[in-house]
Amino acid sequence: MVETHRAALEAWLAERAGARTCTLTAIRKLPGGAIQENWLLEVDMRDGALPGPASLVLRTDSPSRVVQSLGREQEFALLEVAHGAGMTVPEPLFLDSEGIVIGKPFYVMRRAGGTANPRHLTRDPTLDPERAGLTERLGREIARLHVVEPPHADLEFLGSPPTNPAKRRAESFLEQLDGLPDPLPILEWGSRWLQRNAPERQHVALCHGDYRIGNIMIDGGRVTGILDWEFASWSDPMEDIGWLCARCWRFGVDDREAGGLGARQDLYRGYEAETGRMLDWSTVAYWEVMATVRWAIIAHYQGQRHVSGAEFSMELALTGRKAAEMELDVLTQIRTIEEGR
Amino acid sequence: MFDKPNRADLLGAALRALREEVLPALEGERRYTGLMVASAVATVIREIESDSHHEPVRRVLDRFADLYGQDNVYHAGVDGEQRIRALNQHLVRDIRDGEFDDDPTGPVFALLLEQALQRLSLSNPQFIDASEYSQPTPN
Numbered sequence: 001m002v003e004t005h006r007a008a009l010e011a012w013l014a015e016r017a018g019a020r021t022c023t024l025t026a027i028r029k030l031p032g033g034a035i036q037e038n039w040l041l042e043v044d045m046r047d048g049a050l051p052g053p054a055s056l057v058l059r060t061d062s063p064s065r066v067v068q069s070l071g072r073e074q075e076f077a078l079l080e081v082a083h084g085a086g087m088t089v090p091e092p093l094f095l096d097s098e099g100i101v102i103g104k105p106f107y108v109m110r111r112a113g114g115t116a117n118p119r120h121l122t123r124d125p126t127l128d129p130e131r132a133g134l135t136e137r138l139g140r141e142i143a144r145l146h147v148v149e150p151p152h153a154d155l156e157f158l159g160s161p162p163t164n165p166a167k168r169r170a171e172s173f174l175e176q177l178d179g180l181p182d183p184l185p186i187l188e189w190g191s192r193w194l195q196r197n198a199p200e201r202q203h204v205a206l207c208h209g210d211y212r213i214g215n216i217m218i219d220g221g222r223v224t225g226i227l228d229w230e231f232a233s234w235s236d237p238m239e240d241i242g243w244l245c246a247r248c249w250r251f252g253v254d255d256r257e258a259g260g261l262g263a264r265q266d267l268y269r270g271y272e273a274e275t276g277r278m279l280d281w282s283t284v285a286y287w288e289v290m291a292t293v294r295w296a297i298i299a300h301y302q303g304q305r306h307v308s309g310a311e312f313s314m315e316l317a318l319t320g321r322k323a324a325e326m327e328l329d330v331l332t333q334i335r336t337i338e339e340g341r
Numbered sequence: 342m343f344d345k346p347n348r349a350d351l352l353g354a355a356l357r358a359l360r361e362e363v364l365p366a367l368e369g370e371r372r373y374t375g376l377m378v379a380s381a382v383a384t385v386i387r388e389i390e391s392d393s394h395h396e397p398v399r400r401v402l403d404r405f406a407d408l409y410g411q412d413n414v415y416h417a418g419v420d421g422e423q424r425i426r427a428l429n430q431h432l433v434r435d436i437r438d439g440e441f442d443d444d445p446t447g448p449v450f451a452l453l454l455e456q457a458l459q460r461l462s463l464s465n466p467q468f469i470d471a472s473e474y475s476q477p478t479p480n
Contacts, residue, residue, distance in 0.1 A: 183430045185436060252474050318381060321465075324465070325461065325464075328461060331457055338445065
């Protein structure tokens with residue numbers, strides 16, 4: 001659908017970049033993206049801020065959106081903040097918050113090279129010599145984001161920071177469970193446990209909210225861009241660590257505990273090297289349970305999007321059935337923690 | 342409906358043809374979609390097989406009986422799936438009310454575990470044995 005607005009898009013890009021002309025030499029929808037659509041734009045501009053050929057990405061909503069995800073305008077603001085904090089993100093360029101050009105809001109950013117494909121990143125043996133360095137880098141990257149603390153003038157849309165992020169998150173699970181048609185006792189039980197076992201010591205900073213393999217562009221041994229900012233929030237930084245390390249986000253490569261990419265120790269080392277101090281990682285196991293419950297609830301919602309007829313997708317349909325895997329993991333993880341007390 | 346090959350035979354043949362003849366010819370996104378179709382068909386075949394013996398439903402109801410008593414299970418509905426749904430509605434209320442706070446890994450845990458295992462026996466039996474997350478995993 002973006003192709004049908006080619007002329008309008010060219011004119012808008014030229015105006016925003018202050019270019020004399022802008023030619024779109026290619027428009028192609030990028031694969032993946034159950035929640036958002038990403039389009040590759042190959043542009044060639046004369047003069048202005050982006051002279052010559054460049055690869056850009058246009059990001060906009062997919063036909064149906066998921067609960068609690070941020071809009072394009074907010075995502076754009078987050079990218080600008082993360083970029084300013086020194087995190088490796090695709091440079092945010094232009095925003096159409098009104099949806100004038102293609103009929104819905106979108107923004108344009110520079111294209112990050114490489115791949116985010118989890119199957120490749122977790123299993124390709126040619127990446128093995130790079131794994132330690134890449135995983136340490138992931139620690140450094142997220143530590144840079146966690147330096148951003150509330151309040152922040154450009155991030156007011158994130159609302160007021162919670163005093164107890166873990167408890168607030170667990171409470172939001174109950175609301176989400178109430179919005180699903182079937183009773184889900186394992187997730188109810190997991191949420192209850194999370195509410196009652198929230199860590200005493202929590203810190204509040206800007207968290208990405210979906211920091212995992214699949215949302216991180218990697219080119220050889222280099223991180224080229226952290227993507228997908230629609231779930232960012234003020235939370236405990238350990239939530240991002242737990243999400244990355246939870247078994248359900250290791251893509252079946254269980255012994256590489258940092259997202260299926262590398263060793264947990266490398267991740268922690270990179271994080272501590274960036275912050276310049278030792279950290280208490282003891283709450284990560286708790287946050288991994290949080291991650292598993294959260295992904296299970298999202299999976300049920302994605303299945304529901306298919307069942308309700310809102311959107312046909314083989315992937316969404318299967319994701320609904322995948323929730324049972326996370327649910328067994330929730331039971332196992334909590335039992336392990338309880339037995340270790 | 343009485344004809345042979347029956348629905349399970351036909352789906353089994355479809356799955357085998359898909360895996361042996363179609364999937365090897367697919368690449369990239371199409372192969373990914375093909376793998377998902379194969380996974381969905383395999384799940385349906387397991388569900389058709391389980392319909393004939395009601396094993397997953399019976400096992401879950403047995404665990405419910407341990408927790409709530411046989412009478413309450415019997416009166417919860419007219420068929421197995423309806424009973425499980427009604428009993429689960431009751432169970433989630435009890436959990437939210439804090440009924441199991443003192444012993445979260447006690448008797449309620451056995452029931453929850455049975456439900457997870459029986460659902461997985463249909464959707465992804467490998468997860469029970471090897472704890473392997475299904476592939477392909479959505480991006």
